Amino acid sequence: MAVALNPHDSALALAGMDEAVFARWVALLERRTGVVVAPQRKPFLVSAVRARMREVGYGNFMQYFEHISAPGAGAVEWATLVDRLTVHETRFFRHMPSFDLIRERWLPERLGNGIGALHAWSVGCASGEEAWSLAMVLHHGLLGHGGKVHFGVTASDVSSAAVATARAAIYPRGRIEEVPALYRAKYVEMRGEEAFTPIASLRKRVAFARVNLLQAAAAPLQRLNLIFCQNVLMYFARERRRELLDGLAGLLEPQGLLLIGPGEVTSWSHPALTRVAWQGTLAYQRRD
Ligand SMILES: C[S@@+](CC[C@H](N)C(=O)[O-])C[C@H]1O[C@@H](n2cnc3c(N)ncnc32)[C@H](O)[C@@H]1O
CATH class of the missing domain: 3.40.50.150 (Vaccinia Virus protein VP39)
Structure with a gap:
């Protein structure tokens, strides 16, 4: 269930993602989609996850990770998040x-x-x-x-x-x-x-x-x-x-x-x- 925080708490809690938590997010993404997020792309992952957490009212990366890892409602939320974590750049007749x-x-x-x-x-x-x-x-x-x-x-x-x-x-x-x-x-x-x-x-x-x-x-x-x-x-x-x-x-x-x-x-x-x-x-x- 989403944990709604007041804006002040949320900003504090979302300030950063430590390396251990980042590693868990990277592993989850690779396991489920194959996509590998290199360490230098951490800012991209953090900002995409953070933006989505704000939308659904989560204030803590690990809590949101646990929600997303769970079957049921987590799978529904994952379907939205995966779109934010993948790169969709394309063109007609690209190659x-x-x-x-x-x-x-x-x-x-x-x-x-x-x-x-x-x-x-x-x-x-x-x-x-x-x-x-x-x-x-x-x-x-x-x-x-x-x-x-x-x-x-x-x-x-x-x-x-x-x-x-x-x-x-x-x-x-x-x-x-x-x-x-x-x-x-x-x-x-x-x-x-x-x-x-x-x-x-x-x-x-x-x-x-x-x-x-x-x-x-x-x-x-x-x-x-x-x-x-x-x-x-x-x-x-x-x-x-x-x-x-x-x-x-x-x-x-x-x-x-x-x-x-x-x-x-x-x-x-x-x-x-x-x-x-x-x-x-x-x-x-x-x-x-
Ligand atoms: C950069 S786009 C490439 C689009 C198009 N093929 C092109 O060359 O212009 C990469 C696409 O691969 C998708 N993708 C990433 N992981 C995938 C997976 N495990 N299965 C299917 N599609 C995936 C992404 O969602 C994204 O839309």
Whole structure:
């Protein structure tokens, strides 16, 4: 239960987080999300937790930690807090070489091999821009195939608030320039004067879910043709990144493509995957 303090007590109690308490918060976050908070990011963690504690009336980091660690109400509160403790920075077409690889090589090859359906996954979609970009590239690449190739994109994130924003898909007008002109002309429309949104035919191709990458094996996601996992693993410990990539490799269909952010993992390989040579990308394709 929340402990409401008067503002004076609260300010005193919240003045600092000692190293032992910080270590417990770091361990909890890593255990539940995989995200590692380095010592130099302590101010970020402290201010995010402190802001949330003020909102719910807690005056002591350890008391709030105990609340959040408990099942039931703690799980509900955790769902809100996790959104504050994760970084959601993203853009449409953020990593253009990855989209070029899909558009110029991978998709034409799949179509040449007579693929009948495509299922893509944006693993840490934040506010959705990556998933919408993927949907635009796939929709456009499949034009001319007479609707014979069905495609869908699943967009997921550990943060339910991020997933809700991605699903709402209302973006400020100023960011429309991130969408290349070709796709902008076809796949987005204005919502009033100040916002834009993907068109309805694109919306029906994208499904949203809260999925924790640490529990991806339990999610109903299998036989994927494309997995986009960019700017997510960089927040995880190196050894954990390899384990998670092994898991993602197991979800790919033959010829399926895994796209990671360049530099997010070094010297990882998987017996069923081949590294794809495409400038500026870190991509792996599953063999038959
Ligand atoms: C910096 S954003 C990257 C967004 C997008 N992929 C891009 O490259 O622009 C990282 C996202 O990963 C999500 N994330 C962190 N830990 C996660 C986990 N264990 N499972 C799923 N998503 C996670 C965060 O909530 C955040 O929205």
